[in-house]
Amino acid sequence: MKRGAVALLSPAGAVFAAVFAIPAVMLFVVSFWSVRSFKLSPDVSLAAWQRFFTEYWDLTLYTLLIGISTGVLCTVLGFIFAYAARFRAGRHGDLLMLATLVTLFGGYLVKIYAWKSILGADGLLNQALMLTGLTDAPLAFLIYSRSAVIIALVHFLLPFAILPIYASLRNVSDISLEAARDLGASTTQLLTRVILPQIQAGLFSAFAFSFLLAAGDYVTPMLLGGTSGSMLGQFVLLEFSTRFNWPAGSAMSFGLLLACFVVLGAAGYLMRMALRPRPA
Numbered sequence: 001m002k003r004g005a006v007a008l009l010s011p012a013g014a015v016f017a018a019v020f021a022i023p024a025v026m027l028f029v030v031s032f033w034s035v036r037s038f039k040l041s042p043d044v045s046l047a048a049w050q051r052f053f054t055e056y057w058d059l060t061l062y063t064l065l066i067g068i069s070t071g072v073l074c075t076v077l078g079f080i081f082a083y084a085a086r087f088r089a090g091r092h093g094d095l096l097m098l099a100t101l102v103t104l105f106g107g108y109l110v111k112i113y114a115w116k117s118i119l120g121a122d123g124l125l126n127q128a129l130m131l132t133g134l135t136d137a138p139l140a141f142l143i144y145s146r147s148a149v150i151i152a153l154v155h156f157l158l159p160f161a162i163l164p165i166y167a168s169l170r171n172v173s174d175i176s177l178e179a180a181r182d183l184g185a186s187t188t189q190l191l192t193r194v195i196l197p198q199i200q201a202g203l204f205s206a207f208a209f210s211f212l213l214a215a216g217d218y219v220t221p222m223l224l225g226g227t228s229g230s231m232l233g234q235f236v237l238l239e240f241s242t243r244f245n246w247p248a249g250s251a252m253s254f255g256l257l258l259a260c261f262v263v264l265g266a267a268g269y270l271m272r273m274a275l276r277p278r279p280a
Contacts, residue, residue, distance in 0.1 A: 031250035038244050048251035056232060056252060063232040064259055066146065067215030070153045071267075074210035075203060077154070078161030083195075086169040097166060100159050108156060112223050115152045119143040119224075144226025152224050153214045160213065161206035168202025169195070197275045204271055208264055215260055232256050 034045040052060075081100075085093040118124050119142040126138040142148065172195055180194045196203070218233030225231065232252060239249030 027250050028254055030246050031254060033247045035245050035247060040246060045247070048247035049255070051248055052251045052255045056235065056255075059230070059232050059235070060256060060259055063215055063256065064263055066149060066153075066231060067211045067260070068263065069150055070157060070214035071207045071211030073150070073154050074157050074161035075165075075207045078158060078165050078206050079203065082162050082166035082169055085166060100162050104159050108219070111156055112152055112220060115148065115155070115224060116143065119148050119151075144224065144229065146225065146229045148224040149221050149229045149231075152220050153217065156220075157210045157213055160209040164205040164209070165199060165202045168199035172198050193277075197277065200271060200275050204268055207267055211263065212260055215256065
């Protein structure tokens with residue numbers, strides 16, 4: 001690498017190291033410490049990691065399932081919306097993308113409380129169901145459940161899935177689509193053999209964004225999940241704040257991060273296998 005390039009990248013590298021890399025390394029080191037009388041003791045101990053693997057493995061799997069479900073839903077819905085904006089909406093496609101960008105300016109907590117007002121016992125959905133005679137009493141399972149957490153997460157994270165997919169679809173040339181049609185490709189073949197292989201990076205980015213943000217969230221399950229929708233992030237918050245057990249919170253954080261990397265690696269492999277070119 002040329003010296004000029006190194007000089008240009010040095011400020012950004014220094015900021016990255018100071019803001020992210022060094023604190024992350026320090027936090028990882030803390031996971032091997034112990035706590036005695038609410039004081040950190042810098043001795044080598046695997047107690048925090050042992051506790052993570054023995055007590056929180058099931059909650060970690062549940063958190064990953066919530067993240068995977070959210071990521072898959074956001075990717076599928078994001079592709080449908082981005083495809084419509086790119087190929088079906090015509091001149092109105094830019095307006096659809098503008099509407100997508102506008103939703104990003106809405107407050108995160110505002111969206112959560114909006115879903116509480118919709119799914120609650122006195123919410124809009126229950127009131128509508130009772131007015132139409134479909135139910136005689138409010139449906140309690142709509143709120144404080146796993147489904148409520150997934151719905152709110154998909155609503156919040158959907159724009160993060162639409163944008164990378166739409167950016168990839170913009171790179172799909174109309175000439176290649178017309179050539180495929182001239183060669184007799186059906187609509188399904190056009191989608192599976194021409195469009196999807198070209199936007200593989202956008203699809204993976206959409207899933208990665210949605211999955212990682214959902215798996216690391218703790219506010220949504222805290223406000224909408226109840227006892228059945230708890231996720232690992234809530235317990236990480238408790239370890240760092242109320243219990244002052246930083247080694248345990250650090251081990252749980254990095255354990256979840258490692259599990260997320262495994263899921264992303266598996267998702268990337270499966271996507272490559274599913275979208276690899278097939279002989280005609």
